[in-house]
Amino acid sequence: MNDTALLDFHGVLVEPTTLRIERLLPGPIERIWAYLTDSDLRRRWLASGAMEQRLGASTELVWRNQELNDPPTARPEGMPEEHRMVVTVTEIDPPRRLGITWGASGGVTFTLEPRGTQVLLTILHRRAPDRNTLLNVSAGWHAHLDMLAADVTGQAKPAHWDNWVRLRAEYDGRFPA
Structure with a gap:
């Protein structure tokens, strides 16, 4: 993918239930x-969650999305204050590739590629079990990558939950029913 194609930060379906989303971030790759x-x-x-960088290592990830902003943002109805999920490292090649299990889906792979002084981060979320999950993870990865981009560039973070709600509606319109 060329860098100009990254101006639209939306993820794309590479298979009916597999999302690929990319973001160009300031390097270096180790960062x-x-x-x-x-x-x-x-x-x-x-x-959060301490991650041992070895194949087969398990980590409990803990989401507290309303705390991503200061002041905290309001959660959409039905979204928990905290979410926990145990993931297992399925692939690791520091600092280029990390694969982890992800609930009932086919797992998530993070790939990092140097691009001059920048780094292309590609997330591949495989085999979402249903459309609702696909929409949630598409909006979720997009919104979380917006938070990452803001953090690594020192810019103001968007209101996470407001962004997620807007993005979920956008992905609902972008992806076939």
Whole structure:
């Protein structure tokens, strides 16, 4: 993918239930790798949880999305204050590739590629079990990547839940029913 194609940050379906979403971020690659693997950095954009960087290691990820903003943002109705999920490292090649299990889906792979002084982060979320999950994870990855981009560039973070609600509606219109 060329860098100009990254101006639309929306994910795309590479298979009917598999999302690919990319973001070009300021490097170096080791910095972005740390945002994937270090609990303190990861909680600033996604979820906390100490991650041992070895094949087969398990980690409990803990989301507190309303705390991604200061002041905290209001949660949409039906969304929990906290969400927990145990993931297992299925692939690891520091600082280029990390694969983890992800609930009932086919797993998530993070790939990092240097692009000059920047790093292309590609997330592949495989085999969402149903349309509702696909829409939730599409909006979720997009919104969380918006938080990551803001954090690594020192910009103001968007209101996470407001952004997620808007993005979920957008993905509902973008993806076939």
